[in-house]
Amino acid sequence: MTKRPVRFYQVGSFAVGNRLLADDQRTVQSDPNRTNSIDSGHRACQGCGEALGARYALDAAMRAAGGRVVTVNATGCLEVFSTPYPETSWRVPWLHSLFGNAPAVATGVAAALRVKGREDVRVVGQAGDGGTVDIGFGTLSGMFERNDDVLFICYDNEGYMNTGVQRSAATPPAARTATTDAVGPEPGNVFGQGKDLPRIAMAHDIAYVATATVADLHDLEQKVEHAMTLRGARYIHILVPCPLGWGSASSDTIRVARLAKESGLFPVFEAENGRVTSVSPIRRRARVEEYLRLQRRYAHLFGAHPRPDIVARLQDIADENIARYGLVNDETEDVPALEDVKEMVH
Amino acid sequence: MLRQIEGSRAVAETVALCRPEVVCAYPISPQTHIIEAVGAMVKAGTLAPCEFINVESEFAAMSVSIGASAAGARAYTATASQGLLFMLEAVYNASGLGLPIVMTLANRAIGAPINIWNDHSDAMAARDTGWIQLFAETNQEAADLHVQAFRLAEELSVPVMVCMDGFILTHAVEGVDLMTQDEVDSFLPPYEPRQVLDPDDPVSIGAMVGPEAFEEVRYLAHLRQLDALALIPSIADSFAVLTGRDSGGLVHPYRTDDAEVIVVALGSVLGTIKDAVDARRAQGERLGVLGITTFRPFPRDAVRDALAGASRVVVVEKAFSLGGEGVVLTDVAMALAGRDVALHNVIAGLGGRPITQGAIDSMLGRASTGDLGRLTFLDLDESAVSRERSRIAAARRTGPSAENVLYDRATQGSRVAQEQS
Amino acid sequence: MFQVRIHGRGGQGVVTAAELLAVAAFEEGRPAQAFPSFGSERTGAPVVSFCRIDDHPIRTREPVMSPDAVLIQDVTLLHQIDVFAGLAPEGYALVNTSRSLEELGLAGLVTSLPAGHVATCPATDLALEHVGRPLPNAALLGGFAALTGVITLDALASAIGERFAGAVGERNVAAARAAFEFVHVEQERLTSAATD
Ligand SMILES: Cc1ncc(C[n+]2csc(CCOP(=O)(O)OP(=O)(O)O)c2C)c(N)n1
Ligand code: SF4
Ligand SMILES: [Mg+2]
Numbered sequence A: 001m002t003k004r005p006v007r008f009y010q011v012g013s014f015a016v017g018n019r020l021l022a023d024d025q026r027t028v029q030s031d032p033n034r035t036n037s038i039d040s041g042h043r044a045c046q047g048c049g050e051a052l053g054a055r056y057a058l059d060a061a062m063r064a065a066g067g068r069v070v071t072v073n074a075t076g077c078l079e080v081f082s083t084p085y086p087e088t089s090w091r092v093p094w095l096h097s098l099f100g101n102a103p104a105v106a107t108g109v110a111a112a113l114r115v116k117g118r119e120d121v122r123v124v125g126q127a128g129d130g131g132t133v134d135i136g137f138g139t140l141s142g143m144f145e146r147n148d149d150v151l152f153i154c155y156d157n158e159g160y161m162n163t164g165v166q167r168s169a170a171t172p173p174a175a176r177t178a179t180t181d182a183v184g185p186e187p188g189n190v191f192g193q194g195k196d197l198p199r200i201a202m203a204h205d206i207a208y209v210a211t212a213t214v215a216d217l218h219d220l221e222q223k224v225e226h227a228m229t230l231r232g233a234r235y236i237h238i239l240v241p242c243p244l245g246w247g248s249a250s251s252d253t254i255r256v257a258r259l260a261k262e263s264g265l266f267p268v269f270e271a272e273n274g275r276v277t278s279v280s281p282i283r284r285r286a287r288v289e290e291y292l293r294l295q296r297r298y299a300h301l302f303g304a305h306p307r308p309d310i311v312a313r314l315q316d317i318a319d320e321n322i323a324r325y326g327l328v329n330d331e332t333e334d335v336p337a338l339e340d341v342k343e344m345v346h
Numbered sequence B: 001m002l003r004q005i006e007g008s009r010a011v012a013e014t015v016a017l018c019r020p021e022v023v024c025a026y027p028i029s030p031q032t033h034i035i036e037a038v039g040a041m042v043k044a045g046t047l048a049p050c051e052f053i054n055v056e057s058e059f060a061a062m063s064v065s066i067g068a069s070a071a072g073a074r075a076y077t078a079t080a081s082q083g084l085l086f087m088l089e090a091v092y093n094a095s096g097l098g099l100p101i102v103m104t105l106a107n108r109a110i111g112a113p114i115n116i117w118n119d120h121s122d123a124m125a126a127r128d129t130g131w132i133q134l135f136a137e138t139n140q141e142a143a144d145l146h147v148q149a150f151r152l153a154e155e156l157s158v159p160v161m162v163c164m165d166g167f168i169l170t171h172a173v174e175g176v177d178l179m180t181q182d183e184v185d186s187f188l189p190p191y192e193p194r195q196v197l198d199p200d201d202p203v204s205i206g207a208m209v210g211p212e213a214f215e216e217v218r219y220l221a222h223l224r225q226l227d228a229l230a231l232i233p234s235i236a237d238s239f240a241v242l243t244g245r246d247s248g249g250l251v252h253p254y255r256t257d258d259a260e261v262i263v264v265a266l267g268s269v270l271g272t273i274k275d276a277v278d279a280r281r282a283q284g285e286r287l288g289v290l291g292i293t294t295f296r297p298f299p300r301d302a303v304r305d306a307l308a309g310a311s312r313v314v315v316v317e318k319a320f321s322l323g324g325e326g327v328v329l330t331d332v333a334m335a336l337a338g339r340d341v342a343l344h345n346v347i348a349g350l351g352g353r354p355i356t357q358g359a360i361d362s363m364l365g366r367a368s369t370g371d372l373g374r375l376t377f378l379d380l381d382e383s384a385v386s387r388e389r390s391r392i393a394a395a396r397r398t399g400p401s402a403e404n405v406l407y408d409r410a411t412q413g414s415r416v417a418q419e420q421s
Numbered sequence C: 001m002f003q004v005r006i007h008g009r010g011g012q013g014v015v016t017a018a019e020l021l022a023v024a025a026f027e028e029g030r031p032a033q034a035f036p037s038f039g040s041e042r043t044g045a046p047v048v049s050f051c052r053i054d055d056h057p058i059r060t061r062e063p064v065m066s067p068d069a070v071l072i073q074d075v076t077l078l079h080q081i082d083v084f085a086g087l088a089p090e091g092y093a094l095v096n097t098s099r100s101l102e103e104l105g106l107a108g109l110v111t112s113l114p115a116g117h118v119a120t121c122p123a124t125d126l127a128l129e130h131v132g133r134p135l136p137n138a139a140l141l142g143g144f145a146a147l148t149g150v151i152t153l154d155a156l157a158s159a160i161g162e163r164f165a166g167a168v169g170e171r172n173v174a175a176a177r178a179a180f181e182f183v184h185v186e187q188e189r190l191t192s193a194a195t196d
Helices: A049-064 A077-082 A102-115 A129-134 A137-146 A197-202 A217-229 A250-262 A288-292 A296-301 A308-325 A338-345 B007-017 B032-044 B058-070 B081-086 B088-096 B121-125 B139-156 B181-187 B214-243 B269-282 B300-306 B327-335 B357-368 B382-394 B401-420 C014-027 C075-079 C107-112 C123-130 C137-148 C153-163 C166-195
Strands: A069-073 A094-096 A122-128 A151-156 A208-213 A234-239 A269-272 A275-279 B002-006 B022-025 B051-054 B075-079 B102-107 B132-135 B160-165 B173-177 B251-254 B261-265 B287-292 B294-296 B312-317 B342-347 B375-377 C002-009 C032-036 C046-053 C069-072 C092-096 C118-121
Touching (some): A049 A069, A049 A077, A049 A122, A049 A234, A049 A250, A069 A077, A077 A122, A102 A137, A122 A129, A129 A137, A197 A208, A197 A234, A208 A217, A234 A250, A250 A288, A288 A308, B002 B007, B002 C014, B007 B032, B007 B181, B032 B051, B032 B075, B058 B075, B081 B088, B102 B121, B102 B139, B132 B139, B139 B160, B139 B173, B139 B181, B214 B294, B251 B269, B261 B269, B261 B327, B261 B357, B269 B287, B269 B357, B300 B327, B312 B357, B327 B342, B382 B401, C002 C014, C014 C046, C014 C137, C069 C137, C075 C092, C118 C166, C123 C137, C123 C166, C137 C153, C137 C166, C153 C166
Parallel strands (some): A069 A122, A208 A234, B022 B051, B022 B075, B075 B102, B102 B160, B261 B287, B261 B312, B312 B342, B342 B375, C002 C069, C069 C092, C092 C118
Antiparallel strands (some): A208 A269, A269 A275, B173 C032, B251 B287, C002 C046, C032 C046
């Protein structure tokens, strides 16, 4: 008998409709009684992945903790757009201190709750990639190393968006930012060694490390909820496309996030106590080119003076991730032909 | 060449003409346009040889600058507000080591509450760091001060901070006469370090100094600041010979000769004050303005001389020492010690509140009728303050004051608007 | 001194508009100053920018509170903020719209200002036609040149060309010229109607 794959998902998406699922498997977002931790009316740009990611993550954390959550937020877009004069979008207790100290502030909150015998109240720290991998890195590593009881979430939009799109240590090679202009022999950001925070977090042997994207709501919520069942230092790194900084259409946020995963550029996995425990395999393999072409920050790789050599180097990075995490399995659909890629993005 | 250009761009291009060899900075509003422009020039190869380094924090930015300067390179950086505080330990270190780094400070308020707009709290927080602090009145002066700053820093081996008002100057597009490479080269000789890390002549920089010599080292640093008081005017003079422009120097008196009342201020607000003073002069009042360009070292004698004829002095400043009074006022009061002068302190423009000519004018009106107190917060919404005070008095858990006041101001504001419409 | 205030939304080039105006004045040898309203606004948020043009050096740094002209890049702001606050009695107003002033509820404004001082201009449509993107700023400035005569179209064109290289610049100039033409014709029609 020939095998015929049954597609659960709508065309172009892998999302399972909630109505096909039992109640307890449905997403937090589908629940009309969810917290709305970040209420509507905030001032993020249209299609902001960070607004979406933070809302998904916090609502899931709230459900898991029975509404007993305190959150600490580093300076950055999320902080600025969620507390516009004279309003706040937060329906959870929220503290913004500084750009570089959110993990340590979260440690302080956790210590106070412990000393007051209120360990039912859980602490979630939040920051952008800059607040996490750059200026907050020292205090984050300290929080991991002491195994403080904090879930720290990084919303990675691969740059300092709040200050007008400058490079961070999470900015991918070749991407154009305000401090990595698309000029010279290696236009855009350098091909450095990278600063892979999920792996660095794993090297601290903390209870839980996971990555996720806003393209897979089930996966993201599940990871947050699982993290909330554990104690000690935990870290979740969420890829959140930024239409403004990436130069992608605001309607393409989910698509771009999905392509980051499906190309292998952003590996989605979980690790406990320093070991990878699961990976989200690629469902329909994409070429990095398909991903890059949707974003003006890579436009210099394709325009009048195309740079297939650089695209190939980026493809190598994706292939390396695929090999490292075993992201391709028997069910992965093959990579499309290059002609089709061009077709798809037009 | 005269160009209509953004202040940040003018500074970036002028800094490039100064041939910095290592530029290391960390983005923070309102400094970003400056470092983005310098970075782009390095990446495009138009500023060469120069290393532009994107780092992970301001602490790293100043630290890289320290390393570069100690290894003999001309080093430049820029920051503002929170960034200056984040690097503060290294800021003290740079001056303690006597490294001639030049830094632009795009003046911005310090949080909390977080605020990206202009005031002088950041510069005042670094007043005692041992850096020379120069304040620009216009973008022309901001650009010019950088050229002078490198020369001053390197002659004395002291770091220099060029302060320019965030947004008000950094983001304003106006006419700036940019120098040519030849002009800058003729004014600014190549950097010849007084101390350098060099295997051919090894030295230890940054050794521990105990009680036996620390005081002397500190006193020497103070003397170098006093040397700067003499050097700054002479550098400004030779700059004027070269360019014909009156940029830099210690102070800028304006119509002070016969003035009974003199307004003292720093930075871009001087323009608005001059307009207000001219308008009142036209009505026959004898008013003048004193701009302080060099704030550290504080030019006490120059200030005293410039204020010699005044019977009333109003210090308008964009920072405040909580529980004390204005920072500039304290210095001006010392300069006037022993003189019989009415001294007023006006705190204005905190966190970017616009300082309007109208507000200055009515303040001057009160000064001339003797109705101005010792300390005034310009345009303060007293009712919002008293509402929050009574909330605090009435209950314990009143929540964050910042949010309360914001809410109050917004709802009162919209109520007023509704009533008007 | 001629003071201009421009209202629009983040992403519409409001700040660039003020800068282009200042550069155009500079091209004509007049001191000018442009600056934004200094916010941390994101795409879509209300944004204000200012421009001053004078025959003498400009010293003041206060925001423009009594503008001689107000440019509205986005009509949805009309009901959100008081965009005409402080407008001088002899001032000008230019609104980016393809609708009429009456439809927008601005008939009162027309009567309160001198004849021919209020105009509309479909700047977004013209930008879409000539530039291919809904960025009304350059076009609206063309309309401003026609309405007020404070800057010439040529100076504006060279400011635009300086800012945007190559074809993008040319297309923006084309949009500005079309807007100039539109407002000019509209003004002629109105003034002749007024004399009739
Ligand atoms: C000490 C300090 N340096 C710099 C800044 C300016 N600053 C505020 S947010 C930010 C970038 C934020 O980037 P990221 O953490 O990635 O968050 P995003 O805005 O991209 O979501 C910067 C540079 C600051 N507030 N404090
Ligand atoms: S700049 Fe990017 S991260 Fe910030 S609000 Fe806009 S889309 Fe979101
Ligand atoms: Mg970021």
